[in-house]
Amino acid sequence: MSRSKNPDLIYDDIVQERAERIKRLELASKKELLDKITLDRVTLFVTHRCNLLCRYCNGPHLDKLMDQNKRKIMLESDFSFEQYKRFIDEWSAHELRNIHFTGGEATLNRHLPEFIAMAAEKGISSTLTTNGTAGHGLYRKLVDRGLSEIRISLDSTVDSDFDETAGVKGACRKIKDNIEELVCMRDKEGKDICLILNACIDSYNLEEIESTMRSLIDLNPDDIKFLVVAEQSRFVHVKAARSTVDRLLSDLKQSGKDYPLLEKKIHALFRKSSFGLKDCAARYEMEHCYIPLTERTLDARGIYPCSIYLRYKGAPVIQTDAGFDEQQRAIDDFVENHDCRKDEICKDNCTYCCKNFNLEANRKIRDYRNLKFAEENVIVVNEISQDEIRGLLETNEKITKINGTIDNPYAIIKPQGFDYRFAIMEYLEEQGIRILKQIPIEDWSTFSLYLYFKEGRSPESRLARNKAHRAIEHNNAIYLQLEKGVPEKKIFRIKREFREWFGEQVRFVKYKDEMFKIRFNCFHVPDYDRIEAESRVARYFLGI
Ligand code: SF4
Ligand code: SF4
Numbered sequence: 001m002s003r004s005k006n007p008d009l010i011y012d013d014i015v016q017e018r019a020e021r022i023k024r025l026e027l028a029s030k031k032e033l034l035d036k037i038t039l040d041r042v043t044l045f046v047t048h049r050c051n052l053l054c055r056y057c058n059g060p061h062l063d064k065l066m067d068q069n070k071r072k073i074m075l076e077s078d079f080s081f082e083q084y085k086r087f088i089d090e091w092s093a094h095e096l097r098n099i100h101f102t103g104g105e106a107t108l109n110r111h112l113p114e115f116i117a118m119a120a121e122k123g124i125s126s127t128l129t130t131n132g133t134a135g136h137g138l139y140r141k142l143v144d145r146g147l148s149e150i151r152i153s154l155d156s157t158v159d160s161d162f163d164e165t166a167g168v169k170g171a172c173r174k175i176k177d178n179i180e181e182l183v184c185m186r187d188k189e190g191k192d193i194c195l196i197l198n199a200c201i202d203s204y205n206l207e208e209i210e211s212t213m214r215s216l217i218d219l220n221p222d223d224i225k226f227l228v229v230a231e232q233s234r235f236v237h238v239k240a241a242r243s244t245v246d247r248l249l250s251d252l253k254q255s256g257k258d259y260p261l262l263e264k265k266i267h268a269l270f271r272k273s274s275f276g277l278k279d280c281a282a283r284y285e286m287e288h289c290y291i292p293l294t295e296r297t298l299d300a301r302g303i304y305p306c307s308i309y310l311r312y313k314g315a316p317v318i319q320t321d322a323g324f325d326e327q328q329r330a331i332d333d334f335v336e337n338h339d340c341r342k343d344e345i346c347k348d349n350c351t352y353c354c355k356n357f358n359l360e361a362n363r364k365i366r367d368y369r370n371l372k373f374a375e376e377n378v379i380v381v382n383e384i385s386q387d388e389i390r391g392l393l394e395t396n397e398k399i400t401k402i403n404g405t406i407d408n409p410y411a412i413i414k415p416q417g418f419d420y421r422f423a424i425m426e427y428l429e430e431q432g433i434r435i436l437k438q439i440p441i442e443d444w445s446t447f448s449l450y451l452y453f454k455e456g457r458s459p460e461s462r463l464a465r466n467k468a469h470r471a472i473e474h475n476n477a478i479y480l481q482l483e484k485g486v487p488e489k490k491i492f493r494i495k496r497e498f499r500e501w502f503g504e505q506v507r508f509v510k511y512k513d514e515m516f517k518i519r520f521n522c523f524h525v526p527d528y529d530r531i532e533a534e535s536r537v538a539r540y541f542l543g544i
Contacts, residue, residue, distance in 0.1 A: 003223075003260060003261075004127075004149055004194055004196060004222070004223060004261060005098065005125050005127065005148050005149050005194060006041070006098060006100060006127045006149060007040045007041050007097060007098055008261070008353070009353040009354060009356070009357045010261060010264045010265070010268070010353045011260070011264070015356065015357045015360055016360070018040060018294065018357065018361075019290075019357060019360040019361040019364050020364065021038070021294070022290045022293060022294065022361045022364075022365070023361065023364040023365050023368055025037065025293065025294075026290075026365050027365070027368065037094055037293070037294065037328060038094055038095040038096075038294065039091055039094045039095065039096040039097070039294055039295065039296060040096075040097055040098070040294045040295055041096075041097065041098045041099070041100060041294075041295050041296075042087075042091060042096060042098070042099045042100070042295070042296040042297075042298070043100045043102060043295065043296070043297045043298075043306075043307050044079060044099055044100065044101050044102070044115075044298060044299075045079070045102055045103055045104065045297075045298070045299035045300075045307075045310060046078060046079040046101055046102070046103055046104075046106050046109035046111075046112060046115070046299075047078045047079070047103045047104040047105065047106065047108050047109045048060045048061065048074045048075055048077075048103060048104040048299065049061055049075055049078075049103070049104045049105065049108050050103060050104045050105040050108070050131070051105055051108065051131070051133060051168070052105070052131050052133065052166045052167060052168055052171060053166065053167030053168060054165060054166050054167065054200075055165055055167070055202075055204070056200060056202050056229040056232075058311065058312070059103075059104060059311075060074040060075055060313075061075060061104070063313075066313070073301070074299075074301075077299070077300035077301055078108075078109045078111075078300060079109060079111075079115075079298075079299065079300045080111070080300065081111045081114065083300065083320065083321075084111065084114075084115055084118070085118075088118050088119065088122060088124075090324045091122075091124070091296070092122040092123075092124065094324075096122075096124050097124065097125065098124065098125045098126070098127060099115075099119050099124055099125075099126050099127070100126075100127045100128070100129070101115065101116075101126065101127070101128045101129070102128070102129040102307070103129075105130065105131050105133070105134075106128055106129065106130055107128075107130050107134035107138055107142075112128075112142065113138075113141050113142055113145050114145075116128075116142055116145040116146050116147050117145040117146060119146065120145065120146030125148045125149075126146060126147050126148060126149075127147070127148060127149035127150070127151065128142065128147055128149070128150050128151065129151040129152075129153070129198070130150065130151070130152055130153075131152070131153050131166075131171075131175070132152035132153065132154065132174070132175035132178050132179065133168075133171055133174050133175060133178075134178070136177070136178060136181050139178060139181065139182060140181075140185065143182075143185060143191050143193050147193065148192065148193065148194060149193070149194040149195075149196065150182060150193060150194070150195055150196070151196040151197075151198050151225070152175060152178070152179060152195070152196070152197055152198065153197075153198040153199070153200065154172075154175055154176075154179070154197050154198070154199060154216065155199045155200050155201075155205055155212070156172070156199075156205055156208065156212055156215075157172070157176065157212070157215040157216065157218075157219070158172070158215075159172040159173055161205070161208075162175075165204070165205075176219070179195070179197070179219050179221070180219075182195050183195065183219070183220050183221075187220075194222045194223075195221045195222050196221055196222060196223045196224065196225055196261065197216050197219065197221045197223075197224050197225070198224075198225045198226075198227060199212055199213075199216060199224065199225070199226055199227070200227050200228075200229055201226055201227065201228050201229070201269070202228070202229040202232045203232050209226075209244065209248065210244075210247055210248060210251060213226075213248060213251060213252070213262075214251060214255070217252075217255050217257060217259075223259045223260065223261040223262055224259055224261065224262040224265075225261050225262065225265055226262070226265045226266065226269055227265075228269055228274065228275070244270065245266055245267070245270055248266045249263070249266055252266070268352045268353070271352065273352070273355075274351070274352045275348065275349060275350070275351065275352070276346075276347055276348045276349060276350055277340060277341050277346055277347050277350050277355060278347060280423070280427050280430070280497075280501065281359060281497075281500075281501050282341065282350075282355055282359070283341055283423070284420060284423045284501055284502070285359055285362055285363065285501045285502070286340070286341060286355065286358050286359055286362055287339075287362050288335055288336065288358070288361075288362060289305065289306075289334075289335065289338070289340045289346070289354075289358050290335060290357070290358055290361045290362075291305065291306050291354055291357070291358065292304075292305045292306065292317070292331045292334060292335060293331065293332070293335055296327075297309070297310055298316075298320055299320070300320060301316065301319065301320055302315075302316025302317070302318070302319055302320055303316055303317050303318050303319070303320055303322075303327055303330075303331070304316050304317060305317060305331075305334055305338075306354065308345065308346075308349050308350060308351065308354070309345055309346070312345045312349055314343075314345045317330050317331055317334050318330035318331075363503060366503050367503055367504075370503065370504070370505050370506055371506060375508065377507065377508075378508045378509070378510055378515070379468045379471050379472065379507060379508070379509045379510070380509075380510045380511075381464040381467045381468055381471070381509055381510065381511045383512070384460055384463045384464060384467070384511075388463060389459045389460065389463055392449075392459070392462075392463055392466070393459065395450075396450065408436065408481050408482060408483070408484055409482045409486050409488065409491055409525070409526075409531075410479060410480060410481055410482060410525070410526070410535065410538055411428070411479075411480045411482060411491065411495075411523060411524065411525045412441070412451075412477055412478065412479050412480070412523070412524040412525075413425075413477060413478045413480065413522065413523055413524075414444070414448075414477045414520065414521065414522060414523070414524055415444055415476065415477055416505050416520045416521075416522050417498075417502065417521070417522020417523050418522075419522075420498075420502050420522050420523075421478065424498060424522070424523055425480070427494070427498075428480070428482075428494065431490070431494060433482055433483065433486050433490070433491075433494075434482070434483040435480050435481070435482060435483075436481045436482065436483055437479075437480070437481040437544075438478055438479070438480055438481075439478070439479040439481070439542050439544065440476050440477075440478055440479075441476060441477040441478065441479050441541070441542065442476055443541075444476060444477040445469060445470040446470075446541070447477065447537075447541055448466070448469045448470070449466045449469065449470060450537045450541075451524070451534060451537055460511070460512075461511065461514075461516060464509055464511035464516060465509060465516055465518060467509075468507065468509040468516070468518055469518070472507060472518075479538060479542055481544070488531070491525045492525065494523075495521070495523055495524075495525050498521070498522060498523040499521050499522075499523070502522045502523075504519045504520060504521060505519070505520040506518070506519055506520070507520070
């Protein structure tokens, strides 16, 4: 079994590699960006027509609510041979790796075999999503022309169930025959074809998901991909318990198959945040969508940010007939200026994989910029006198002797976290943590001098770090007094999440030729073992 050649963002290594490349592109000049862009994948909707009538499909051939004129144009515009000929040279010049043909039902475009052959001549791999109902001969021809992967949609292997879903009698039998033929081509004739079976999960077939998985495994594909109908993701999330995930994983293990795509999908499928951009991480951290920068999604009429956008009938970024540089500029403008978190299509339907990749790319770019800033802004701390050290130790001694008991946990939003202040407070409330009081800390530098006075390193370096804090931070901070009884573990989990979402600012301090790294979190809660001492410090300075 070979892993899919499709550079799917479900794979961690592909996410990492691409996010790293996006980071380099984002930091290049606009001119370099246009010249250097390499394309990972083109998703080509070669037709919007289809011969099936799946109950969950919102394709234009079934969407009676669509504007009739737009619908007619979509259904009548197949991707033409002339369009393809013009594009393939441009894509190849930008080192395109993969073209994914889809639709509608892609095999209804009569040029498909030529499209695949031309891609193969240019060294570009071709993959196809099909409903599996075309004739044996056509699939064989496509493989012979160079098709490297075929994804066939089959939501159930029970003939009557699937035929009902697809709205066409006999569809299931035909698809299973084609699958058998393809497996034979792969295993007996030695053809280099990867076969993936796609199964859409909705409220009708969720209960049978385990038997569906087992019967799909019996068909012996190279991998399986579960998809959830976006409109029903809430239902699937509510209904599918953790035990469903465990059972599916255990069945997969027992089958002895190495199906990385399926395993990833089982983990991702039932999460509450699997669809849309409404979760906290996406809302506060996904500033830009970088998907269209190295991918193209298009049909005969327009270029879209992604296939979700096209499927939900969003407007194209630019017309298909525009020149490559013009397309790239329009896409660059979309990446820079379109806030997907406010876009109704993205907000509800963006998939887990795209979101995950975007979070990673945004994080890498932000971290890089922070690091660059830090490197250019090294703070040099001068020699520290013995008197200063003595003074600090004495004051610290005094602080730790302040009496008091902990009755409320607290959290501090530090100056660097002020951009996220409302996001932080909103999320605390969302997590059921009530904020009793907000108290501004006006002299944060003095406050931090004590708060960050930790044991374990030489007094000189501690003092150097504290001096650096004082040199950097002149702004206010805010002290949040939280209600009683919030478990410390919960606060610590939230702290970790904030650090992941908002990243860290890193600064470098030089003292006696030694560099110290200071990390800033935007959000501070006391350490487990220092909660009492820190609470005293807070009380002492804030008079509470
Ligand atoms: S095969 Fe695909 S395009 Fe055709 S009706 Fe089913 S979901 Fe829609
Ligand atoms: S749906 Fe997701 S991938 Fe598509 S444009 Fe919106 S944010 Fe980007």
